[in-house]
Amino acid sequence: MTTAAPRFTVREIELYERPVKLRLPFRFGVVTLTHSPQAFVRARIELAGGPSAWGAAAEMMAPKWFDKNLALTNEQNFEQLRQTLRDAREAYLADASPATGFGHFARNHDDCLKRGAARGFNPLLAGYGPAQVDRAVLDALGRALGLSFYRAIRENAVGIDERLRPEFAGLGIEAFLARLRPASSIEARHTVGLVDAITSQDSTQRVNDGLPETLEEVVRTYGHRYFKLKVAGRVDADLARLEAIAAVLDRSGEPYFASLDGNEQYESPEGVAQLVSGIRERPRLARLWQSILFIEQPIARKTALQVDLRAADLGKPVIVDESDGELDSFVVARRHGYSGISSKTCKGFYKSLLNAARCAAWNREENAERYFMSAEDLTTQAGLSVQQDLALVNLLGVRHVERNGHHYVNGLAAEPEGEQQAFLQAHPDVYVRSHGAVRLKIESGRIALGSLDCTGFASAAMPDFGRMTRLY
Template sequence: MHDAPRFAVREIALFERPVMLRLPFRFGVVTLTECPQAFARIRIEFADGSSAWGAAAELMAPKWFDKNLALSNEDNFDQLRRVTALAREAYLSDPAPATAFGHFARHHDAHRMAAAGLGFNPLLASYGPALLDRAILDALCRALQTSFHAAIRSNVAGIGPGRAEFDGLEIQAFLASLSPADSIEARHTVGMLDAITAADLKQPVADGLPETLQEVVRVYGHRYFKLKVGGDIASDLARLGAIEDVLDRMGEPYFVSLDGNEQYADAAGIAELMARMRETPALARLYASILFVEQPIARRFALERDLRDLRSASIGKPVIIDESDGELDSFVQARARGYAGVSSKTCKGFYKSLLNAARCAKWNSEQSQTRYFMSGEDLTTQAGLAVQQDLALVSLLGIPHVERNGHHYVNGMAALPLAEQQAFLAAHGDLYEHSHGAVRLRIRDGRIRLGSLDCAGFASAAMPDFDAMQPMAC
């Protein structure tokens, strides 16, 4: 690799637009019906005076970054606006040129401390830089006329120097070894309020799109599923049984993950659910299909209590952290507590995803079996920049399936200007389709095709209509 390009960050514009859900979704402890989406547009400038613009987008999901029940959804939105504004202030405060990664490394600790001073936890604090870092890399890729995949493999972002967490991971060789797939399995999330069959529908939307799990399976052909569990064993077992009834009718193999959503105080709680599943003959196939369990223990306890410290039944499946992944070394702490994996989410930062993937590669090379892994988790990504950048990342990391559900709860690009919809469809005809009056994600046989993401920029050959947005209120 030649020396990574250095540049200054000159302009950062923040926008948002409302997103209305066609179906209500129980998001942890809140039922979501609408939510703003944040956008960042950034101009970088090189020593010769040339410059380039880049962009990124992320839903401002409430009650995930901070699950304090005393806060309203609007309070959570304002928190996310504030940490994004904090990151903008930091990235514009130092005009000295740096690599793309250098800008992240330079401001990471100070930004985290500034956010902590406002009472924001590390997971919440990471939202702002995660958004800006993607827009910066997008601008760099456009300036170099190279794709995200090529940029990461050749490390034009200069990943590694400046952060001790990357030391000893042979990051150059790891990045060069990455190879994206041309398609990926979509893992459909079944939320706590989601209808399993038509009998569960209380107020049908009747917009022609799938509303029940049964319809989702028929229309999209999914083979991978993410099932939310709520901490009430009797209710969870009954709901899982209803889900298995639908999945078993597919006739083909299927695979599931269980999302504990921080509903348990310790490992014993989730171990009891797993034991009860093993004892229930009607759940035998579903249990056998479980790939892993996601963040069952509340984040305030998860990295303090060992998963293996059980007096009775074991969990029996690999466990990953998600909400507990607030710091750059959280996965290292989790590994010491018996966790086998960690989620990749663009809202936590793509540099963190690359760091954790490199850790998995190193740790697995030191033993005779592949134990450590990353999963792709994000049901909030919306059609356009957000879903494309996340898909490009998880595909490059070699993750074979990804939680993908924003297309199910939102009516595609229906609320966006027609010209913007057509631009994304024209640029990414393998990823999108036009149906039911709007451009939307295209899923066939449970898979999403990704070939068009290998374009100049961070996985997008089209741009959103920033003139149709509101400036972020921060």
Template sequence: MTHAPRFALVETQRLEWPFRLRLPFRFGVITVTHGRQAVVRARIRLEDGREGWGVAAETLAAKWFDKDPALTDAQNEHQLRRALELAEAATLAAGADTAFGHFANSYAAVTAAGAAEGLNPLVASYGRALLDRAMLDALLKAQRVGFWAGMRANIGGMAPHAVAPDLAGFDFAAMLAAATPLARLHARHTVGLVDPITAADQAERVGDGLPETLEEVAATYRHRYWKLKVGGNVEADVERLSRIAAVLDRLHGGYHASLDGNEQYEDAEGALALWRAMEAEPRLRKLCASILYIEQPVKRARALETGMSALAAARPVIIDESDGPLDAFVTGRALGYAGVSSKACKGVWRSLVNLARCRAWNAGEGRERYFMSAEDLTTLAGVCVQQDLALVALLGLPHVERNGHHFVDGFAGRPGAEAYRFLEAHPDLYADTPRGPRLAIRDGMLEIGSLGVPGLGAAEEPDAGAMEPMPRAAWG
């Protein structure tokens, strides 16, 4: 693309709706039983006068973006609503710009505005990420082009920018032009801290006909990739992992896994003690061999202040919650981290900036050391999961953590007609079941070829009439 279209944001609609989990999900310091999904619609005006709407959706996740125990879940939700308000105000004031320009030229101001109100950079990035996706969706629809084709043509105008000074000489257009989006992805199943491993762990069953225990999940979906949560107590973690290994070790064809610390260890030494204990446990021999990387084992307050080389010598270590400032991966690299997570809730442009860093650093060292992983934040069926999957496919990441389909029953909480519209538009990604349309995972894989429709992974939009207006943020 010789010219990246410039456009201005004209207006937004901020909506949300509640959902409940069919099973409790514990990660880090919180056990989740319900939540709210944010939906942002954005109307843009191109320089030729044309206008169009786009949409993005993401969970208002408590106790992930900011894990301060003094804050209630409602306060965490208001933090994220405020981040959206700040991003919208900055974008409305900016006038016309490219899609990437809207992100890059406002990044410093939005981050500073958030900091002035006590919002950390990860919270501040949420609003920018959601609005950027909605505007990019609108641009792609206005140009009648799909996300993968549009990004390969650099429709967003991605180029070196002061927002990422370490990439001053990088050829973003060439990186995007060479992208080969994947048509199939492995679904990496999350095993939460209170998930039942076998039927013996359940005092009572949900009884909805869907898999509940780890054994049932393995038999139903036939995953080859798994994500295992740990809780910060070495003895308890080793025992629980041993029970998990007793199930996974029986899988035909073997398996791969990631180990997610969710900031549960105080320092690198504590995380290393867990790994040493795992290596010393005979029941974990096969599981240890399966571990691809260790995700954010240390609390973010210290994660980027202490070296990770000793643990990294055993397995690559990535940052997730510590990926707040846009240069966090640069800081982490100097401390021994080799990877960083991609989550659509942190931003499409952030993921692509970090992909460029992996490419540049690997080329500089002459080896494939630095990498990205694809992680989840309970992406729900519909626009939310489709936009994240489209991004993962563009990045070329072969497996992605998926948990929304397990902890939330399909399109639960949404109108039935909406669910069937998405099923008809994406029959490879969803399957009709006695309980309605659900994400289709066959032999552990997701088929995503249908996401190449005009827009950011979804031509259909959720029913705005079946949502509530987002309240103004009661924050600050």
């Protein structure tokens, strides 16, 4: 039975942030991250003739991912992201007429991207602010109706309607949503960053906080079977590093699985083909090559959706991530030989739902399981951020998700003890207290998710907003 999608007004939006310091440097693409702010959005909605409720969302502000212009400092990247939040706040509060959750998204999406374009922001960057507002609004809606995220989406309580956004037309969206079934746990795909130590012999500057630092320590501690391997666009160096990684992963007698993340470090399919050829030619990489599930966004976004991958012998499916700036990006990518696309809450949960529905529809059309969604991380932090991202990809049926925030950051160690305890008590299957702090619990490579099926968007606890910096 479908829950009627209620109409409501967005009455208030508050913006906050707090600093996040990494315990280990995280090198991806063109940046080595050591610290970054985490943004928080609170939104209050008022149902037509009904109650009012607050909801919230959180997301890291990752520099040199949304905009990789090397002329910009990290602080300038952070300010860009803050501006998208301010623009989204202004847009969503400008029209006080009631709408469904999807209705608010539908009438503000293009406006937010236009505001960003006027500032010189690319669509991926401009979409950051509204993506967080949409999540906070959905959280508030779930709390007002007493619905979990899973139920709100499966019953379409947000009111997804192809008449409001033509991109959703022809996909049988309501039937697709009704078929979604969340699982009780998910595999965590561990990220091997470009400066991560592989073995203890590589670890020259140890943190010595008791948590795993090298790849071999991570495998021993968490029992991962899924891995995300960063490559840097320098074929010889990449091959040597992959051999070092394979030497650790191949020790396991059990199967393991991996993805290769190019982070836009290649200019053409031919450059990626050179890496693939090198992997295939090296006997010590034979098992690793067999384990690779897909290659992630290897080509720079300026040309990624202009070249046809089918002319190159890459041997594995390729997905887009950074090129996924607009609602029709996956449609364009499909025409150029891409098979998959990533889900990240920073890009908007409506976009993830849309692309998952496309995968299902296109696979029916071609009578083959060719198109798929992957689940990637933006260093999501313990609390609202990681829980909402996990709930989204779990509902979409993705069975393994990149997780790196728990590894590069010391859990909730920097946050108030009351907040740590609140999340641990509300979600004892998701978190554990160890080494002096509450942190994500990963056992045998898996994260339990049962407690995320709660009222609101996957969280029965809230962060301490009073200890944050108020932006607006």
